[in-house]
Amino acid sequence: MTELSITVQQQPGFHVVRLEGELDRSTHPRLEQTLQELTTRTPPKIILDAAELAFCDSCGLQTLIRSQRRAEDRGGGLRLIGVHGPLARLLTITRLIDLFPPYTSLTQAAWPPPH
Numbered sequence: 001m002t003e004l005s006i007t008v009q010q011q012p013g014f015h016v017v018r019l020e021g022e023l024d025r026s027t028h029p030r031l032e033q034t035l036q037e038l039t040t041r042t043p044p045k046i047i048l049d050a051a052e053l054a055f056c057d058s059c060g061l062q063t064l065i066r067s068q069r070r071a072e073d074r075g076g077g078l079r080l081i082g083v084h085g086p087l088a089r090l091l092t093i094t095r096l097i098d099l100f101p102p103y104t105s106l107t108q109a110a111w112p113p114p115h
Contacts, residue, residue, distance in 0.1 A: 002021065002022040002024055002026055002027055002055075003021045003022065003027070004019065004020070004021040004022055004023055004027035004030060004031065005018075005019070005020040005021055005052075006018070006019060006030060006031060006034050007020075008034060008038070011110070012113040013045060013110075013111050013112065013113045014045035014046065014047060014110060014111050015038050015045070015046050015047070016046075016047050016048075016049060016106065017031075017034065017035070017038070017046060017047070017048045017049065018049040018051075018052065019031070019048065019049065019050055019052065019053045020052035020053065020054075021052075021053070021054060021055075022053075022054055022055040022056075023053060023055065023056045023057070023059075023060030023063070023087075024055060024056070024057045024059060024060060025057060025059045027060075028059040028060045028062070028063045031060070031063050032063045032066070032067070035063065035067040035070075035078070036067075036070070039067060039070040039071050039074060039076070041076075042074055042075065042076075043071075043074055043075035043076035044070070044071040044074050044075075044076035044077075045071070045076045045077060045111045046067070046071060046076070046077070046078045046079070047078075047079045047080075047081060047103075047106060047109045047110065048064070048078060048079070048080050048081070049081050049082050049106070050080055050081070050082045050083050050084070050087050051081070051082025051084070052082070053082070053085070053087055054085070054086075055085070055086050056086050056087040056090060057086075057090075058090070060087075061087075061090050061091075061094065061096070064078065064080075064100070065096070065099070068099060068100070078100075079100075079101075079103055079109040080100045080102070080103065080109075081103045081104070081105060081106055081108075081109050083100070083102060
């Protein structure tokens, strides 16, 4: 059984979701539920920190795509930081790098605070 740790931290104007472990067929439903809850907020602005993500398969990638679309439909977005290893390869191979442009830091990916 694979393990995935999900930590959500609220920042002014957005949420940071930190992943640690493996995002795969057995763990993606937990992330899906977390991101669904966050995308109910208007506008849903989410930064997913994948720096400690050891593995990601197609199920995990589908979760990210669905969440990005839900967030965009509600006027927000899903941004990724710390992308490396299997997730970076998946995004490159599937040509989804345009959907998830690389951000190098939380500061770069962050939305400006609301007024």
